[in-house]
Every structure is written in C-alpha cells, then in structure tokens.
Amino acid sequence: MTAPSAPPSRGARLRGPSRLVGVDAARGLALLGMVATHVLSLETYDADGFSTGPSATALVAAGRASALFAVLAGVSLALANGGVRAPAGADLARARRGVAARAGVVALVGLLVGSFGAPVAVILVNYALLFLAVLPVLGWGPRRLVPLGAAWLLVVPVLLHPLRDALVGSGALPLSPGSSPSFASLADPGVLLGHLLLTGYYPVLSWAGFVLLGLGVGRLDLRRSATAGAVALAGLAAALGAWAVSAALLPLARPSLAVPLGFPLSGEDLATSLETGFYGTTPTTSWWWLAVDAPHSGTPPDMVGVAGSALAVLGVALLVARFARPVVWPFAAMGSMTLTLYSLHVFSLAVIAVYEYGGGAPPPEGPLYAAQVVGLLLVGGLWQLTGLRGPLEGLVASASRAARGPVR
Numbered sequence: 001m002t003a004p005s006a007p008p009s010r011g012a013r014l015r016g017p018s019r020l021v022g023v024d025a026a027r028g029l030a031l032l033g034m035v036a037t038h039v040l041s042l043e044t045y046d047a048d049g050f051s052t053g054p055s056a057t058a059l060v061a062a063g064r065a066s067a068l069f070a071v072l073a074g075v076s077l078a079l080a081n082g083g084v085r086a087p088a089g090a091d092l093a094r095a096r097r098g099v100a101a102r103a104g105v106v107a108l109v110g111l112l113v114g115s116f117g118a119p120v121a122v123i124l125v126n127y128a129l130l131f132l133a134v135l136p137v138l139g140w141g142p143r144r145l146v147p148l149g150a151a152w153l154l155v156v157p158v159l160l161h162p163l164r165d166a167l168v169g170s171g172a173l174p175l176s177p178g179s180s181p182s183f184a185s186l187a188d189p190g191v192l193l194g195h196l197l198l199t200g201y202y203p204v205l206s207w208a209g210f211v212l213l214g215l216g217v218g219r220l221d222l223r224r225s226a227t228a229g230a231v232a233l234a235g236l237a238a239a240l241g242a243w244a245v246s247a248a249l250l251p252l253a254r255p256s257l258a259v260p261l262g263f264p265l266s267g268e269d270l271a272t273s274l275e276t277g278f279y280g281t282t283p284t285t286s287w288w289w290l291a292v293d294a295p296h297s298g299t300p301p302d303m304v305g306v307a308g309s310a311l312a313v314l315g316v317a318l319l320v321a322r323f324a325r326p327v328v329w330p331f332a333a334m335g336s337m338t339l340t341l342y343s344l345h346v347f348s349l350a351v352i353a354v355y356e357y358g359g360g361a362p363p364p365e366g367p368l369y370a371a372q373v374v375g376l377l378l379v380g381g382l383w384q385l386t387g388l389r390g391p392l393e394g395l396v397a398s399a400s401r402a403a404r405g406p407v408r
Contacts, residue, residue, distance in 0.1 A: 020079065020222055022318030025328035027072050027335030028380070029313060032373060033065025035345055038120045039369045042276040043267060051268050054275040062277045063295030066123055067306035068313055069338075070207055073130060074149075074214020075222075075314065081138060084221050092139045094404040099138065101403030103131035105396045106339070113343050114182035116350035121201035121279075122180040124342075129196060133208040134215055145216025152209030153303040158290060160206055160298075164198055165284035175262050177201050177279040201280040206298055213307055222318055232315025238308030246293030246301035250274075253288035260285060266296075334380035337390025341376050348372070 042058040043051045054062075081087055081095040110124025137145060167173045178195040179185070185192045197204050220227050259270055263283050267273040277295030293301035321328045334341055356362050383390060389397055 028331030078218025149213030235311025
C-alpha cells in the first residue's frame with residue numbers, strides 16, 4: 001500500500017469523505033475524560049471532610065479515559081498504515097520506519113511536557129513506547145491481532161505479578177510509580193525504564209495489549225454500521241463480564257489484600273482505593289490482588305474491563321458520526337489534534353501549580369474544568385478553519401513522512 005496523496009500540510013479537515021470522524025470523536029471524549037481525572041476530585045466528601053465514596057468522575061472516567069487513548073492509538077496506527085489491508089513487503093518496511101519516527105517525536109514531546117512539573121501522570125512517553133512495541137505485528141490482520149490483544153490483557157498482568165514482586169522486593173525498583181518521565185529522568189535510565197515498562201502509571205508491558213487490540217479493530221471495516229455495532233456490543237460484553245467476574249471474586253479476595261508499608265493509595269484507605277483506583281499497579285502481597293477491578297490497578301479484570309469500555313465508546317461514536325455527524329463534530333475537532341491540546345492542558349496545570357506554590361488560592365475545580373473544556377472545544381473548533389493539522393500533529397506527521405521515504 002502506498003501513502004495517501006493528500007497535501008502534506010493538510011489532513012485534519014473533518015468534512016473529508018475519507019476520514020472516520022467517529023474515531024476523532026472518541027479521541028476527543030478520551031481527552032475530556034483525561035482532563036476530568038486531572039482536575040476533578042475522585043472522591044466525594046461530607047461536611048466534615050470525610051470521604052463518602054467515589055465521585056462521578058471516578059466512576060465514569062478513571063482508568064477508562066487513558067485506556068481509550070491507548071486503544072485508539074492502535075486504531076489510528078491501522079488507519080494510517082493500510083487500513084483494512086495490512087501493509088506487506090516494502091510498504092511494511094516503510095510503515096515501520098514511519099511509526100518509529102512518530103514514536104521518537106512523541107517521546108521527545110512527552111519528555112518536554114513531563115518537565116513542566118504539572119501534578120499529573122503524563123502518558124506521552126509510554127504512548128511512544130507502545131508504538132514501538134507493536135512494530136513486529138504491524139503487518140498482521142484482525143484475525144490474529146484481536147485474539148492476541150485480548151489474550152495479552154488477560155495473561156500478561158498475571159505473568160508480571162511475580163516479576164514486579166521480585167524486582168521491588170530486591171530493591172531494584174521502588175514501590176512508588178515515580179514521577180512523569182522528563183529530561184531529568186534520563187539521569188537514571190534504569191529506574192526510568194522500570195517505571196515505564198513495569199511499575200509506573202501506564203506499564204507498557206501490560207498496556208501493549210490495548211494497542212494490539214486497537215490495531216486489530218482498526219483493520220476491520222469500521223465504515224460499516226454493522227461492524228461499528230458489533231465493536232460496541234463486544235466492548236460492552238467484555239466490560240460487564242470483567243466487572244461480574246471481579247465482583248464474584250472480591251469477597252473471597254478481601255481478607256488477603258494486605259497493603260505493604262509505603263505503597264501509595266489513591267484514596268484514604270484500601271476500600272476507597274478499590275473504587276477510586278491505584279497508580280498503575282497493585283501490591284504483590286497476594287495473588288488475590290489479580291481479582292481486583294479498580295481503575296489503574298493493571299489486573300486482568302481492570303484491563304479487560306476498560307478495553308471493553310473503550311471499544312463500546314468507539315463503536316457508539318462511529319455510529320453517531322455516521323447518522324448524526326454534527327453531534328460529534330465538536331468532539332472530533334478536539335480529537336483531530338489531541339497531542340497539541342493535551343500538551344496545552346498539562347502546561348496550563350503546571351502554570352496553576354506554580355501560582356499555588358507562590359501562595360495563590362487554588363481555583364475551584366468545577367469552574368476550572370468547565371474553563372478547560374470550553375477552551376479545548378474553542379481551540380479545536382477554530383483550528384479546523386485553517387484546514388491544517390495541529391502544530392504537534394504536523395510535526396509528528398512530517399517526521400513520519402520523512403522516515404518513510406519516497407514511494408518507489
């Protein structure tokens with residue numbers, strides 16, 4: 001397959017007949033979900049300041065938004081590299097070079113964004129490594145990729161459980177997930193790599209299953225309503241099934257769920273954290289931890305459940321875009337330039353953090369989230385008028401195109 005012949009400076013216009021606007025819309029929803037988890041509290045509190053349980057943000061977006069991004073990364077890789085017809089031969093070699101270049105630029109952007117010092121877990125360097133992880137199977141079709149992705153999400157977290165136990169127990173890696181990857185992190189590459197691959201917020205070794213699954217789904221004919229509906233239903237079934245299995249096992253697991261001293265919890269106690277989430281992994285004090293279905297716990301129920309919700313969102317977005325495109329257009333406008341908008345969002349949080357560190361009052365989270373959403377919608381919508389890719393998206397596309405080389 002040859003590269004698209006569209007002018008290199010173009011590519012983000014949503015009214016083009018060849019663009020799957022539903023994929024952009026799903027990516028825009030993922031961005032709004034990520035912003036919500038960064039800005040809004042994951043717990044609700046009573047008048048005395050005691051936690052009363054998970055917030056709506058925790059129930060809807062925690063863990064799901066970032067997983068949706070990862071699944072859509074695989075879908076986007078498929079659409080940009082052959083679509084339903086996987087590349088082979090010289091085209092496959094060109095595609096792999098282009099994806100590798102894309103990963104390199106995204107990693108550099110991620111290190112820069114991580115250096116802003118915002119109080120969030122920046123996903124971009126992990127995202128770049130996920131691109132590299134699927135290069136060996138870039139030429140595969142959905143019949144191999146979808147089962148591989150599903151099996152990966154089920155099996156790999158189990159295999160990594162004793163490996164994490166050994167590395168943390170030996171002192172090779174700390175209990176904490178570490179800070180966001182930045183240029184300063186390069187001073188200790190061993191610990192950085194351990195966090196990125198195994199113990200961080202988005203462990204690449206297990207999260208590769210999301211991209212494999214998305215790559216397989218992206219090789220399907222997503223323009224057909226029947227395919228979009230099947231993707232949505234399969235995702236819903238997977239999400240409900242994972243929840244049901246965990247709910248059945250959790251009463252048996254609870255007595256064995258001991259949290260070691262120093263292990264970070266997102267909530268005030270274990271019960272709250274089981275609802276609001278962890279920081280990428282669970283403790284390794286018992287195999288029963290693998291039965292937990294908490295956001296960012298990295299267990300099989302969590303991984304399968306959030307992957308299922310991602311497919312459900314994608315399928316519904318594709319259907320709505322097919323029959324009511326104006327409804328999804330604002331979200332798709334954001335989704336066509338999420339790298340730029342995500343970076344701007346993190347930068348804004350870094351500025352707010354500096355202001356608070358200097359003694360300024362923190363902004364109320366509700367108005368802050370509303371302002372972020374309105375700003376993202378406006379920037380995304382207005383940028384569409386230019387007919388250009390987002391600034392960072394254009395940089396990534398140029399690097400990818402240069403690495404691919406001319407078509408012979």
